[in-house]
Amino acid sequence: MKISTSGVNLLSSMDEVSLHSSTERSNPMVDYEKPGFKLCAYVDRFIKTNAGVIPIIKSTLEKKDLFSTFYVRCGIRRHTYTVAPGLYAIGKPDKNCEVLVTANFKLTFDHLRKELSDINAWILVLDTKGINVWCAAGKGTFSTRELVKKIKDCSLEKIVDHKRVIVPQLGATGVSARDVKKQSGFRVVYGPIRAKDIPIFLKNNRKADKKMRQVSFELYERFILTPVEIQIVLKPALITALILFIISGFGPDIFSFPGAWERGMISVFALAAGIFSGAFVTPILLPFIPSREFALKGIITGSIFAIPLMTIISFVVSGFAGLLALFLFSVTISSYLAMNFTGATPFTSPSGVEKEMKRYLPVQLASLVISSGLWIYSAF
Incomplete structure (x- = not known):
């Protein structure tokens, strides 16, 4: 429990007291502490005024x-x-x-x-x-x-x-x-x-x-916000990854644990690409990405990252349905997280954010449903 800002319960009669001026004690701050209370480190000394200490x-x-x-x-x-x-x-x-x-x-x-x-x-x-x-x-x-x-x-x-x-x-x-x-x-x-x-x-x-x-909303100001955006999405991402492993296990044998692991890891890469694109790249490059709508900005950056990813995993994912499923999933994650960033910028208004969410949330939800169906279908 920290001391209240008034400091009245610690000091009763002084004009100004330095916490660091004593040469007789190794830790003079102890003189102004009481059991259960601790002086904040940013407090240097106290001054007595007509309204108290x-x-x-x-x-x-x-x-x-x-x-x-x-x-x-x-x-x-x-x-x-x-x-x-x-x-x-x-x-x-x-x-x-x-x-x-x-x-x-x-x-x-x-x-x-x-x-x-x-x-x-x-x-x-x-x-x-x-x-x-x-x-x-x-x-x-x-x-x-x-x-x-x-x-x-x-x-x-x-x-x-x-x-x-x-x-x-x-x-x-x-x-x-x-x-x-x-x-x-x-x-x-x-x-x-x-x-x-x-x-x-x-x-x-x-x-x-x-x-x-x-x-202003310059590069550094946008960059320092990205760790929070990523941290916020970590818990939902872990839950999503678990769901991806479960979905990836469905196939001709009803459910395959080896399939859940192999295909699940591939889908997690698509998830990671979407998170990196939507929660990191989009905020940093915000002014340079076309469109005023953040969801569409996320779609653009998500596509740029998803296309190379599809090229790489095309060697292990057979069929167009599987690649399309991963592409839609990654881009949708990027779009949603980019849209979520609207609350941290001076580029939007509350009414504009509300309109954008009403327009894109149904599209994002439909895209997730379609991508999930295509991913399960691609296993057969």
Whole structure:
């Protein structure tokens, strides 16, 4: 169990206490821990304010943070990677410093703090249930209600004099500036899309240029999303592989275990090709593949990968029916996974995604049924 962000139950009377300044103790942090509570590694020291004791966080990411980021990028413990909601400080903020609002998804929190190495500011973390700003705004957890609640819970009016909070632009869909002003008295300023632009944004008197307002989706940004896409599909892929081995065993002898193994392994190669094409290649090459529809993009890349695969396995798979079955299966998997990527890109809209799914899901389901029938037929 981690300490709450206020730190009040650990420190009662201090203006600022460093956790690393003691020369008399090998581990001074122990002085501020209690049984059942543990200080977060990103907390450096504490500062006493009119609203209570506030933790001051580090702007430098440690090895543990970097390793955890890697795990989360691969989808491991992604939904529990959080920080406690509340008010934090970075640097040496005073009553005139800005208040930056963010989500309690630690990856988002880390992205923000590492860009603030030379900045004194307050960071107001909303309870978004461990979801990033953009997705949380769409789901309603990064919201007007939550922002107003945290402003009041943290007694922010006692912390700063300017009555102003800076909200990420990607959170604008969930936060109404007018309602926040009406309910809390604080004015909302929408900041840049990317955390790395915040220092320049603040230096320019809280003004964002055109580039700061544009959503990008460059090669690296697409690439770092692919491990999660692949991780998500691993469990369904294992179940699908088991079904493929069972289907591959049907033949003239009703069911053949050698046939299930030999033909099953071939069909698993087709599955792997579809996953690689739809969950990895399509996202990376997204802007360069023709069509605005992701499902069709998956069909194109899936076909490009399936054709060479059919050429290779044609030596062990006899008959046109078997090759066609594997081709349809691999391309369908690629199409479905590519369509599934729509939720991770700025290229689509909710209504567009819904229309595309209604159009292609029946086609994909029919293709799977046909390919399964052809694969069983090819064994006779």
